[in-house]
Amino acid sequence: MATDYQSIYILGGGMLLQERKLDVVSNNLANVNTPGFKKDFLSSLSYYVPNGVYAYSVIGDVRTILSQGSLVKTDNPLDFAIEGEGFFAVMNEEGNIIYTRKGIFRINEEGLLTTEEGYFVLDENLNPIAVQGEISVTSEGEIFIDGNPATRLGIFSLTNLQKMGEDFFTGTPIPAQNYKIFQGFYEASNVNAIKEVVKIIETLRAHEIFSKLIQMNDEVQGKVNNII
Numbered sequence: 001m002a003t004d005y006q007s008i009y010i011l012g013g014g015m016l017l018q019e020r021k022l023d024v025v026s027n028n029l030a031n032v033n034t035p036g037f038k039k040d041f042l043s044s045l046s047y048y049v050p051n052g053v054y055a056y057s058v059i060g061d062v063r064t065i066l067s068q069g070s071l072v073k074t075d076n077p078l079d080f081a082i083e084g085e086g087f088f089a090v091m092n093e094e095g096n097i098i099y100t101r102k103g104i105f106r107i108n109e110e111g112l113l114t115t116e117e118g119y120f121v122l123d124e125n126l127n128p129i130a131v132q133g134e135i136s137v138t139s140e141g142e143i144f145i146d147g148n149p150a151t152r153l154g155i156f157s158l159t160n161l162q163k164m165g166e167d168f169f170t171g172t173p174i175p176a177q178n179y180k181i182f183q184g185f186y187e188a189s190n191v192n193a194i195k196e197v198v199k200i201i202e203t204l205r206a207h208e209i210f211s212k213l214i215q216m217n218d219e220v221q222g223k224v225n226n227i228i
Helices: 005-030 193-227
Strands: 040-048 055-064 071-073 080-084 087-091 097-100 105-107 113-115 135-137 142-145 148-152 155-164 168-175 179-183 185-187
Touching: 005 040, 005 055, 005 193, 055 155, 071 080, 080 087, 087 168, 097 155, 135 179
Parallel strands: 080 185
Antiparallel strands: 040 055, 071 185, 080 179, 087 097, 087 155, 097 168, 105 113, 135 142, 142 148, 155 168
């Protein structure tokens, strides 16, 4: 009697799904203290073969959960947090406009507002923001330098959102509407460490079960083949 490869494929697919889940959840947990980090979720589905007897686990895509992180007070006038929708627009070293929720900024030697990576923070017209004086920002994102109106932070919502690394995103931008800017704060990660640890335990247990079932299946098939 031939080995029942169908069951091995199904159980193997289940193991691969758990391994991929573990990668995603572990990355979430590793970034529990990363400002502005948005946790990821691995989608999956079951595929039923035409006879309706077998169901395969199919790995889906990784989706980013954009729920609000808590606001952490720093009293640093160059730290900004968005409460609500939207992302800060920044320009990277290649001149590409990308987006982030991590509002921990600096002033470079040229007097321009930048991210910690040195990317230019952009205003609503996608121009770099010059800061040559004391900066203050209203809840609507209006920037004042030494009490004089200067410009407005570029805050954009994104469609077709794609994650870049841990802190940055790409997508199709439209001006955000429902948000408030808090100066002297940054947004913390939206990862709940306890929940992610529970997910890791559940995933490891599921992986172990699939592994044991594969071993049992192999033993049963071996005995059946010997009898035949």
